[in-house]
Structure formats: C-alpha cells, structure tokens
Amino acid sequence: MSDCDTCLVRNRAICSALMPDELAVLSKLGRKQNVTRGQTLVWEGDESLVVANVIQGVLKLSVSTQDGREQIVGVVFPSDFIGRPFGKESPYGVTALTDAEVCIFTRTAFDGFAKEHPDLQHKLLQRTLDELDRARQWMMLLGRKTASERIATLLIEISDRLGAVGCSAIAPFLDKFELPMDRQQMGDLLGLTIETVSRQLTKLKEAEIIELPDRRSVVIKDRRRLENIATAA
Amino acid sequence: MSDCDTCLVRNRAICSALMPDELAVLSKLGRKQNVTRGQTLVWEGDESLVVANVIQGVLKLSVSTQDGREQIVGVVFPSDFIGRPFGKESPYGVTALTDAEVCIFTRTAFDGFAKEHPDLQHKLLQRTLDELDRARQWMMLLGRKTASERIATLLIEISDRLGAVGCSAIAPFLDKFELPMDRQQMGDLLGLTIETVSRQLTKLKEAEIIELPDRRSVVIKDRRRLENIATAA
DNA sequence: AGTCCGCATTGACCTAAGTCAAGCAAACGA
DNA sequence: TCGTTTGCTTGACTTAGGTCAATGCGGACT
Structure with missing residues (x-):
C-alpha cells in the first residue's frame, strides 16, 4: 500500500x-x-x-x-x-x-x-x-417503529454519521447533506417500500420539518421536531 | 467464585x-x-x-x-x-x-x-x-419476513441453540423442546403482537408441522417443511 | 431544443397484521 | 373443592403500509 x-x-x-x-x-x-x-x-x-x-x-x-x-x-x-x-x-x-x-x-x-x-x-x-x-x-426500529419514525430516525442517523466524518468542531450538526443512497436503498434499510419512503418524505416536507432541494439532498429545518418523531416522543 | x-x-x-x-x-x-x-x-x-x-x-x-x-x-x-x-x-x-x-x-x-x-x-x-x-x-427477519416466516425461523433457531447447549452428538436435531419464553416475549422478539404469534402457531399446528402439547412445549413434526417456511423457499 | 431514460412521486385499491373484545383452560390459592 | 388469576386462543373489525398503475421530472445524449 x-x-x-x-x-x-x-x-x-x-x-x-x-x-x-x-x-x-x-x-x-x-x-x-x-x-x-x-x-x-x-x-x-x-x-x-x-x-x-x-x-x-x-x-x-x-x-x-x-x-x-x-x-x-x-x-x-x-x-x-x-x-x-x-x-x-x-x-x-x-x-x-x-x-x-x-x-x-x-x-x-x-x-x-x-x-x-x-x-x-x-x-x-x-x-x-x-x-x-x-x-x-x-x-428496535425494524421491529417496532412506524414508517414516519423510521424515516425520521434514518435522517438523524445519516446526518450524525456524516457529521462525525467531517470536522465536528466546525459543524456540530450537519443540517444539509447528500443522501448516500437512493429511495429503494432507503426502503431496503428501513424495511419499507420505495413508495412509503417517498410518501413519508413528502409528509415531512409538507410539515416544513425538512426540505428536499433535489433527489439526493436533504435540509433539516427543524431538528428538534425531527428528533421527536424519531424517538416516538 | x-x-x-x-x-x-x-x-x-x-x-x-x-x-x-x-x-x-x-x-x-x-x-x-x-x-x-x-x-x-x-x-x-x-x-x-x-x-x-x-x-x-x-x-x-x-x-x-x-x-x-x-x-x-x-x-x-x-x-x-x-x-x-x-x-x-x-x-x-x-x-x-x-x-x-x-x-x-x-x-x-x-x-x-x-x-x-x-x-x-x-x-x-x-x-x-x-x-x-x-x-x-x-x-432481515424483522425488516422483510412475513409473520409465518418469522415464527418458523424462531422455532428453528431455538431448537438449534438449545441443541447446541446439550450434547449434539446424541441429539443432532432437537425436535421436542421447551420454549424459554411466553407468547408476549415471542412477539417482542419477532416484532409481532401476541395474537399474531398465537394464530401463526395454531396454523402450523393445523398443518401438522408442529405439535403444542402444552403452552411451553413444541414438537417439530416436519422439520423440512418448517425450514422451507423459515427461509421463504 | 428535443427525446429518452432512470428515478421519484402520486393515486386508487388491497391485504397482512394490529386492535379490541370475548371466551377458555391450566395453575393457584383459600 | 371451588373461585380467581394468568396466559392463551379465537373472532370481528380496522388500519398502516404494500401493490399496481399512471404520471412527472431532471439530467444525458443527439
């Protein structure tokens, strides 16, 4: 090497x-x-x-x-x-x-x-x-969480793990990021179909919790609310 | 000690x-x-x-x-x-x-x-x-398998692991065993409700794939068919 | 600019599994 | 011995999410 x-x-x-x-x-x-x-x-x-x-x-x-x-x-x-x-x-x-x-x-x-x-x-x-x-x-997610909880959890998790890769001192929370996967793969990870993934994402968008500038990008607009959904609080 | x-x-x-x-x-x-x-x-x-x-x-x-x-x-x-x-x-x-x-x-x-x-x-x-x-x-089970596949997988898995504990030379396949958990716990493990667990077990019983002598016991009568269900073959 | 093409979204409908509500039976305690 | 409890089963009904079928849309190529 x-x-x-x-x-x-x-x-x-x-x-x-x-x-x-x-x-x-x-x-x-x-x-x-x-x-x-x-x-x-x-x-x-x-x-x-x-x-x-x-x-x-x-x-x-x-x-x-x-x-x-x-x-x-x-x-x-x-x-x-x-x-x-x-x-x-x-x-x-x-x-x-x-x-x-x-x-x-x-x-x-x-x-x-x-x-x-x-x-x-x-x-x-x-x-x-x-x-x-x-x-x-x-x-726990696969066995017990609902579709919206799963999507919210995934977005938080990806944001966190991409953040940990970069310099977390400068950007403690990564609120804008590229999804490293397509909708089908999100479904395969969450135990959902592509259609359910898509519907839940538009629901989050319409609730103004996230934005979806293009198919691969996500902007978290209201992290607090997203976390609440993720943890079923 | x-x-x-x-x-x-x-x-x-x-x-x-x-x-x-x-x-x-x-x-x-x-x-x-x-x-x-x-x-x-x-x-x-x-x-x-x-x-x-x-x-x-x-x-x-x-x-x-x-x-x-x-x-x-x-x-x-x-x-x-x-x-x-x-x-x-x-x-x-x-x-x-x-x-x-x-x-x-x-x-x-x-x-x-x-x-x-x-x-x-x-x-x-x-x-x-x-x-x-x-x-x-x-x-994989929690994300993608149906209720009957889950139950079948669980029975095979418990049978295998209890068998590994005992002397596997004498009893290579443990076809009669005690469940180490109740129906609720089976549900909590499989991501199902207690009612679904119960219904799937009676379905397997009626298909003569298993017997249920009492609430805690299971007898595997047709291991081959049970394995087929478990692996969705 | 126009036309593919691969994703993604959306809608209408269906079904597996969940929920709610009785029953039932072995084990338990008086 | 007989209630009582505890765990399990069964039935009727609901629903979240799946399925099937269009439709939309942005990017790549001509």
Whole structure:
C-alpha cells in the first residue's frame, strides 16, 4: 500500500492502534483500491477472503431472500472496518453505495497480523461492540417503529454519521447533506417500500420539518421536531 | 467464585481461552449468582457496571420506546457472554427469561483482566462477531419476513441453540423442546403482537408441522417443511 | 431544443397484521 | 373443592403500509 502517513482516516481507523514500525508492516499487506458506485466487493455467502478499511465513500452490507427481498443490515462510512475476520463465510454482501476508496487486505494475512497485535484486536473488538449496539438499535426500529419514525430516525442517523466524518468542531450538526443512497436503498434499510419512503418524505416536507432541494439532498429545518418523531416522543 | 473446575460451561465459555493459573486469577474476580425468572440484571440506559457468563438458563436483551413498545434484541444461552465491556452505558436491559445462574464480574475488574489477556479478548472478539452476524440475520427477519416466516425461523433457531447447549452428538436435531419464553416475549422478539404469534402457531399446528402439547412445549413434526417456511423457499 | 431514460412521486385499491373484545383452560390459592 | 388469576386462543373489525398503475421530472445524449 502506498502511504499510511497521508491516509485520510489514519487517526480514526483501527490502524491508529499501531506504532509507526508496526504500521509499516501492515501497510505492506494491504493496498488501496477504488470502488465505483454499485460495485460489489464481497458476495453474500462467499467465503470471506478479504477485509478492508473504508477511506472514502459509503458502502452497504445486505442480505437477500431467495425470492429477492433485500434487507440492508449495515452501512459503513469512512474509517469503518469491513469484513469478517477469523474464518467463516460472509453472511452478507458488501456493495458500494457511492464511489469509494478502501484499503484492502486478504483475510488470512490480516488475521495473522492481528493475532500478533493485541492493541489492534482491542480496537477491532471495540468497533465490533459499537457496531453490535447499532445493529440492535436498528432491530428496535425494524421491529417496532412506524414508517414516519423510521424515516425520521434514518435522517438523524445519516446526518450524525456524516457529521462525525467531517470536522465536528466546525459543524456540530450537519443540517444539509447528500443522501448516500437512493429511495429503494432507503426502503431496503428501513424495511419499507420505495413508495412509503417517498410518501413519508413528502409528509415531512409538507410539515416544513425538512426540505428536499433535489433527489439526493436533504435540509433539516427543524431538528428538534425531527428528533421527536424519531424517538416516538 | 467457588469453582471453575466443575463449571457446566467451562469448555464453551470464553474462559476456555485461559490457562489454569490465569483462570484461578479470574475466578477470584467473579462470583456465581442465581437469577430468578423475570429478574433484571442490567437496566436499559444504566451505566455498564457488570459483565457475566451465563452458566444456566436463558436471558433476554431488550430495548423499549418511551411509550412502552418493546423489542427483544438478543437472547443469551448457557456459555454466552453478557454485557458491554470497555465503558459505555448499556443500550439494552438484561432480564432472565427462565431461572438462571450466571458468573458475574464488575466491568472494571473484567476490563482490566481482559487487557492483560489477549487470548481472552480474541475469544470475546469472535463471540461478538458471531453475535453481530446473528443480529444482522435477525434484521432481515424483522425488516422483510412475513409473520409465518418469522415464527418458523424462531422455532428453528431455538431448537438449534438449545441443541447446541446439550450434547449434539446424541441429539443432532432437537425436535421436542421447551420454549424459554411466553407468547408476549415471542412477539417482542419477532416484532409481532401476541395474537399474531398465537394464530401463526395454531396454523402450523393445523398443518401438522408442529405439535403444542402444552403452552411451553413444541414438537417439530416436519422439520423440512418448517425450514422451507423459515427461509421463504 | 428535443427525446429518452432512470428515478421519484402520486393515486386508487388491497391485504397482512394490529386492535379490541370475548371466551377458555391450566395453575393457584383459600 | 371451588373461585380467581394468568396466559392463551379465537373472532370481528380496522388500519398502516404494500401493490399496481399512471404520471412527472431532471439530467444525458443527439
């Protein structure tokens, strides 16, 4: 891999657990790779051959039924880790939602390196625990929330996670942002149809809680009210 | 804690990563505790003060909305690990579904010990990754499956996990078992109401796919067909 | 400028699951 | 032994969200 020193996510990715000399070793094992929107990095059910760090862009993790229903089970942002280390086939596919850049490793090479580096494993454990918490919050959404609660929650969540990627000191709340996905993908993430997503968005727009300047943009005009809807308060 | 040597789950819990002398140290930090059905070990939103291994019994992890809707986001069986190590408040409550016995540690003591024992952390990481995969499969269920698919999936899942606890060499498929939860809890786990759970169970009974000898027992009469329903094949 | 084309929106209608309200039966306590 | 409670089932009705079918609209290409 070319150059960890200039990596956009070097302070936030799991690599930040490593000392410079260790990082040099790891960097030899990986390489940067560009991925274009829609490209699939890992197929659901395939043996888990690679893991990666996201440098730029947004990717989805998704599961499908035989008859084609799809559920997005995770969305990864810059500095997040992708893949299933330590054996096992990948129970979900990984596909780019936007053009992206990842720092990719073969799973076996990464596993071997990780075994020797407890600090890296520790970071990975913390990240996995956080991801598990997030997955569980999403289970509540999928199991018990109404369509409008789901949409509101999604907008807040995306705003927060995009905000965390940028400089949060300058822009603590990101009230204007680009959706990293289309309506269908929002539906696949929320367990709704595209039509319901669309209807709920126009409802929020008509209530003047958000604006939709174009198909991909969202402006949050009344964050407080949006949060109230999201938490069913 | 009294005695790891005779612990029912010593070969399967994360403790199995440790050497005898290390285990002796860990055992000093924990103690066995009995929990009765319905008792809550950790409250949702409380600071995470304890972690534990499950020795016997079944517990639920659950999240609630302000207005009282509940979603069960995880079910833990003997040898599973409970709690949120390394800081943070617990985003879910932990409550016993059956009488249970756990081996409990204060979080800080456990964290300290884990930091010194990479093998233990490695086990914990693998377990957390598995748990995350399971949570994601459940997201597919909650987001995209119909009521009958959900019920069928639940019965298969409980049968499998109870089977894994017992001796799977003797009983590879557990076709008769006790549900570790009531109808309401099945609903909370599946994102359904109690009435829908009941109706779907009677439908499976009338199709002669299962039997329901009493409120807590299930007999799987036609596993193949049940699996077909579960996977929407 | 005009015409595709891929999304997104909107409307009319349908249905799976929720709600509300009885019944019912095993377990429980007097 | 008989109420009472607690959990489960069943039935009648409602509804949130899905389905199907137009329609709209902005961006890319000729």
